[in-house]
Amino acid sequence: MEGQKTSKQWLGELLNRHYADAMRVKAEGGLVAWSTSIAPQELLETMGIYTVYPENHAAAVGARKCAPDLIGFAEGKGYSADICSYARVNLAYMERQSCEAENMPLPDLIFCCNNICSTVVKWYENISRELHIPMILFDLPFNHSREISAQNVKYIKGQILEAIVRLEEITGRAFDYDRFREVMRISTETADWWKKASLLARAKPSPLNGFDLFNYMATIVCMRGTREGNELFKLWHDELLERKEKGLGPWKDGEEKYRVMWDGIACWPYLSDTYKILKKNGVNMVTSTYPDSWYIMYEEDDLDGMARAYSSIYVNRNLEFGVDNIIGIVRDFQLDGIIFHSNRSCKFMDFRQFEVQRRVEAATGVASVIFDGDQTDPRAFSPAQYETRIQALVEMMENRKAKGGAEA
């Protein structure tokens, strides 16, 4: 543990160090991988391949308002304005290799897991083609049935074993199964602290200002398999627990009047704007679907369990699961409302949103609104529309409270 730092200070340092280390490893001739955000990084960590995450990088570029330049470059190359803006930012960065917001080295291999969407396959295929580097694809079949089938688990496990062989070929080194077990243990422990910390927001008032989830997310993506990540999330948990025990809410200067969930990715270029409008209205985003997304749990040495865990995240599950998951969140966190982000970049999240909203509302009576935005392309977001929708949500939540509150 590093002195008396808060987890937030440490988080910033860890992220800076993450990119600096990646540049150093690359400069020293080490291997660097680019990976999707919820991939079996355990294999790369075991192999000592330094891994950076284009989604993290694109989010940082977006939050620091540097996306338009890269987006323009990608569109100039022929990429449609209708495809994922993370992909546009990243494919442009791959060529420009420089951005004021943040820099990361080019990869020596590509590590892609399509449990988050099918789009990443096309995006990463292009990186692999443009840079002439190998791509390892973990193809995690979408679960149309409620449960993860044995057929899917078998296929995913087969791919993990095939990936190990390819990594041995690429690095010229044998896969160290003892180290693998250790990384598996660290990864699940870190995931557990992440989940435990985020669950503390169930307290009323929530000790967590949920927009912090967006900040801490970068680290759960890139440090799930590391000791530092593990310690960071334990520290964050302990801080939140202390706040909870003291009965502290999310803000020093304001009271949590309404508790909502945010569905979808943040609008990074408008992170502060979207936050401030909520805070102004006493709305605390206490949770999202993120806590479960990196809750990748399995037993050490259990490749079937690992395969099942990576397949189980909600974006790889059917609508029925998605609806029940949100209904559970509404009840667990005693939510007053839901904010659905109709994110122009993410067709998967968008095209079932209407049905999810209808069913969750029917089951729980929770108030909700949908607003139009985008994760990194500022052109798709209108602050005025967002504010109007939030005001409407507040009115609905107020009316509902007047009639007796949640579950009334």
Add this chain to the structure above:
Amino acid sequence: MNTWMDIVRELEDAAAHPRQAVLRAMRETGRNAVGCFPIYAPEEIVYAAGLLPVGMWGGPTRGRMADKYLQTFCCSVMRANTEQALRDDYNMLSAVILTTFCDTLKCVSENWKSAAPQLGLIPMVYPQNRKSASGKQFLREELMRVSDELERVTGCRATSESLEESVDVYDDWRAAMQEFTALLPNHPRVFDAKRRHLILKSVFFMDKKTHAERIKYVSAQLRRLSAESEPRKRVILSGLLCEPVEILDIITENGMQVVADDLAQESRQFRTVAPRAGDALNRMVTRIALQDGCTFLYDESKSRGAMLVDMVRREKADGVIFCQLKFCDPDEFDYPILKEELAAARIPLLHIEIEQQMDSPEQIRTRVQSFAEMLG
């Protein structure tokens, strides 16, 4: 006795009036119909179960019922299919198989479970690691699962014998289509872009065996005809599909002929035939493993551009028209790469953005006209 032109008109008519064609095929074959979403629905299994596979490729449908489920930035084929499902246009279908190749297809399949529960939806996942041992095994098991589901929904079962027969029927049809499309470039006046498209599309609404017989008959007649002498500019189409058909008329009006295509709706259905090795399921699995240059199938070597360059050389084509269905992500990712690869090979390329329900293709007319002029 019908003349071969009567047969050509019959096929065109089937593509232009799908509902009537499907009802006729059901009557003539005694088979119940099963809807097959784009793309690579395992029709062989449907056919082997004694059912009639029917293509579901959207259409000019307008309406706002699909808004209940899908935002406006969803591709027009999926919006049209959803609209048609909500209007109960598919009431002649006993089941629907939907393959989830993209994020939109995943969502559509989930929405349809509540939007159109009466349609007996069977979602299917193709492996993207389709060349590896684990991927091939997964596909084999997935095909068996779909076969079981189909039986559960329709009561009709494919046996191993009927599946062998069915794969033979399909491979025979694929070979017939390859021969037929190879003959067309010599007859650009008779088989202009629109007619070529309609004939290729007609199979979605007919019995496969009947279609193969018709095609073989027309091919036999074509072999006897001498090639037309009027020269035209030769183009290749690439994309999901090239509709509405007005676009094809614009291509013809500007002195061009389609000499080959790389459209999911057309030649990608039949350009690969697996060798006769192993059982029927193995042949189906192998065909997918061998099918390269398709945006929906993961391809580490990203061979579509190279394939198009080869196709242009082989067909002595003058250029390529990239038909971008608006909001079709996979093609949107392929385009910038293709653009560079075709430019490096000095092959002229036209990019057109299409929607199935376009009000007026005038903007496309201007672009096609300039492209034709550029080809000289």
